[in-house]
Amino acid sequence: MEMRSNHAKLQVHSLTKHFGDLGVLVDVNLSVENGYFVSVLGPSGCGKTTFLRIVGGLESVDAGEIVIDGHPISGPGRDRSFVFQMDSLLPWRTVWENTVLGLEISGTVSDDKDRAMALLKLVGLSGFERYYPKQLSGGMRQRVNLARALAVNPEVLLMDEPFSALDAQTREVMQTELLRIWENGRKTALFVTHQIDEAVYLSDSVVIFARRPGRVQEIVRIDLPRPRPLSIKRTPHFIEYVDHIWKLIEKDVTAPSNVCG
Amino acid sequence: MLSGVHILSRARNRSVWATTPQLSRRALSFISVAVGLAAWELIGRFLVANSLFLATPLQAVEALGNMWIGGELQRHIWSSTQEFVIGFLIGSASGIAIGLAIATSRNAAAIFNPWVAGLYSTPIVALAPLMILWFGIGIWSKVAVVISVVVFPVMVNTESGIRATSPHLIEVARSLCATRWQIFAKVSIPSAMPYILAGLRLGIGRGLIGVVIGEFFGARAGVGYLIVQSAEAFNMPAMFAGVIIFAAAGIGLTAAFQALEHWLLRWR
Numbered sequence: 001m002e003m004r005s006n007h008a009k010l011q012v013h014s015l016t017k018h019f020g021d022l023g024v025l026v027d028v029n030l031s032v033e034n035g036y037f038v039s040v041l042g043p044s045g046c047g048k049t050t051f052l053r054i055v056g057g058l059e060s061v062d063a064g065e066i067v068i069d070g071h072p073i074s075g076p077g078r079d080r081s082f083v084f085q086m087d088s089l090l091p092w093r094t095v096w097e098n099t100v101l102g103l104e105i106s107g108t109v110s111d112d113k114d115r116a117m118a119l120l121k122l123v124g125l126s127g128f129e130r131y132y133p134k135q136l137s138g139g140m141r142q143r144v145n146l147a148r149a150l151a152v153n154p155e156v157l158l159m160d161e162p163f164s165a166l167d168a169q170t171r172e173v174m175q176t177e178l179l180r181i182w183e184n185g186r187k188t189a190l191f192v193t194h195q196i197d198e199a200v201y202l203s204d205s206v207v208i209f210a211r212r213p214g215r216v217q218e219i220v221r222i223d224l225p226r227p228r229p230l231s232i233k234r235t236p237h238f239i240e241y242v243d244h245i246w247k248l249i250e251k252d253v254t255a256p257s258n259v260c261g
Numbered sequence: 262m263l264s265g266v267h268i269l270s271r272a273r274n275r276s277v278w279a280t281t282p283q284l285s286r287r288a289l290s291f292i293s294v295a296v297g298l299a300a301w302e303l304i305g306r307f308l309v310a311n312s313l314f315l316a317t318p319l320q321a322v323e324a325l326g327n328m329w330i331g332g333e334l335q336r337h338i339w340s341s342t343q344e345f346v347i348g349f350l351i352g353s354a355s356g357i358a359i360g361l362a363i364a365t366s367r368n369a370a371a372i373f374n375p376w377v378a379g380l381y382s383t384p385i386v387a388l389a390p391l392m393i394l395w396f397g398i399g400i401w402s403k404v405a406v407v408i409s410v411v412v413f414p415v416m417v418n419t420e421s422g423i424r425a426t427s428p429h430l431i432e433v434a435r436s437l438c439a440t441r442w443q444i445f446a447k448v449s450i451p452s453a454m455p456y457i458l459a460g461l462r463l464g465i466g467r468g469l470i471g472v473v474i475g476e477f478f479g480a481r482a483g484v485g486y487l488i489v490q491s492a493e494a495f496n497m498p499a500m501f502a503g504v505i506i507f508a509a510a511g512i513g514l515t516a517a518f519q520a521l522e523h524w525l526l527r528w529r
C-alpha cells in the first residue's frame with residue numbers, strides 16, 4: 001500500500017464511519033494506482049458496501065477523505081460509476097435506454113451514441129437493445145448494468161458484489177466476461193466481494209477487510225498473468241493464493257474479539 | 262437405467278379445454294350475457310308486461326333508434342360528452358398536479374392534506390345541487406361535479422405512486438449525477454405511472470357517475486337528463502335507452518383505457 005503515490009488514481013485517507021454507535025469503518029487507508037483491478041474482500045457485515053458507497057459519494061463520512069486524481073470528492077461524480085448488487089435497471093426502460101441513462105443525465109447521448117453501441121456489443125448484448133429488463137436473465141441484466149456504468153466513461157469503476165445474485169455457473173461466465181471487458185480499456189476498478197476465488201481470479205490486488213470495526217487487515221498482491229482463462233483457477237499458483245487468503249480470514253473470523261454479539 | 266434416472270416420454274393427454282381456456286371462458290361470458298338479456302326480454306314481455314314499470318331490451322333499442330332518427334339523442338350525447346371530457350381532463354390534470362405537489366413538497370402536503378382527509382371519503386356528488394346553484398343548469402355545473410369526483414382518486418394515486426418509488430432506483434440515478442429534477446422526471450414519474458393510470462381509470466367511472474347525478478339535479482340536455490325526464494313521463498323504453506348509453510360508455514371507455522394502460526405499461 002503506497003500512500004500518496006504519484007500515479008494514484010484513488011486514495012482513501014483515514015476513513016472512519018459510524019452508524020449510530022456502530023463503528024463500521026475505522027481508519028481505512030488505501031491507494032489504488034491507475035489501471036489496476038482491486039478487490040475488497042471480507043465477510044458480510046464488515047462494511048464493504050458502506051466503504052464502496054462512500055467512495056461513490058453516496059454516503060457521508062465521519063472523518064477522512066477520498067481523493068480521485070488529486071481532487072477530494074464531495075458527492076457522486078462523473079469520474080466514478082457504480083454497478084450495484086441489487087437489481088438496478090429501470091424496468092420501464094429498454095436495454096438501450098438503460099445503457100444511455102447516464103449519458104442522458106449528462107446530456108451527451110448524441111455525442112456518445114456510437115460508444116454506447118460499441119459497449120453493448122462488447123458486453124454481448126447487440127440485438128437486445130429493445131428488450132425490457134423483465135425479458136432478460138440475471139446475467140444479461142448485470143451486463144446491461146456494466147454497460148451503463150462504462151457508458152459514462154468513468155475514471156474509476158465501482159462494483160458491489162455484482163454477481164452475487166447469479167447461480168454459480170453464470171457467475172463464473174460473468175467473471176471471465178468482466179475480465180474480457182475490463183481488458184478493453186483497463187479502467188481502475190474497485191470490486192467488492194465475499195468470495196475468495198472471485199477476488200483472486202479478477203484482481204491485481206486483494207484488500208482484505210477485517211470486521212467489527214471494518215478496517216484493512218492485509219493487502220495481497222496477485223501475480224497471475226493476464227489475460228486469465230477460467231482454467232487458471234485450477235493451477236497450483238491460484239490455489240495457493242486462495243489458501244493463503246483463507247488462512248488470513250480464518251484468523252479474523254475465529255478470533256474471540258470478533259464473535260458476533 | 263443403471264444411473265437410476267431415465268427420460269420419460271412426453272405426456273400426451275392434453276384436453277381441448279386446457280389448450281384454449283381463454284376462448285372457452287370468453288364463450289361462457291357471452292352465453293351469460295345472452296341468457297341474461299333473453300331472461301329480461303321474456304320477463305318484460307310475459308311476467309311484468311307493464312310498460313310503466315319495465316321496458317324490454319328490444320323496446321329500449323327501438324327507442325334508441327327512434328330518438329336517433331329524431332336527432333334528439335345526438336343532442337343529449339353531445340351534451341354529456343362535453344361535460345365528461347372537459348371535467349375529466351381538468352379533474353385529472355389537477356389531480357396529477359396536486360398529487361405531485363403533495364408528494365414532493367411538505368408545504369403543499371400541509372396545505373392540501375386536511376382537505377384530502379376531509380373530502381376523500383365524503384360522497385362529493387352530494388355537492389351536485391350546490392354546483393347547479395352556483396354554475397346554473399348549463400354544462401358547467403356538470404363539469405364542476407365531474408372535476409370534483411375525478412380529482413381525488415387521481416390525486417391520491419399519484420401521490421402514493423411517487424412515494425412508492427424505489428429508493429434504490431433513486432440512488433442509481435444519483436450515482437449517475439442526476440439532479441433532483443432529473444430524478445423526478447426519469448425515475449419517480451415513470452415509476453408512479455402504473456398508480457397514476459389506475460387513478461385515471463377510477464376517475465373514468467366516477468366521472469360518468471358525476472355526469473348522471475349532475476344532470477339529475479338540473480339540466481337542459483344530456484343522457485342523465487333524458488333518464489330523469491323519461492322516468493317522470495313513465496317512458497320506460499327511453500329511460501332504459503339512456504341507461505344503455507351510459508353502460509356502453511362505461512364499458513367502452515374502460516376497455517379503451519385498459520388497452521392504453523396495457524400498452525404504456527408493456528414493460529411490466
Ligand SMILES: Nc1ncnc2c1ncn2[C@@H]1O[C@H](COP(=O)(O)OP(=O)(O)O)[C@@H](O)[C@H]1O
Nearest residue numbers: 019022024042043044045046047048049050051
Ligand atoms: N444505513 C445504515 N444504517 C445503519 N446501519 C447500517 C446501514 N448500512 C449498513 N449498516 C450496518 O453497517 C454494517 C456494515 O454493513 P455493509 O457495509 O452493508 O457490510 P457488507 O457490505 O460488508 O456486508 C452492518 O452491520 C450493517 O448492519
Ligand SMILES: [Mg+2]
Nearest residue numbers: 048049050161
Ligand atoms: Mg454488501
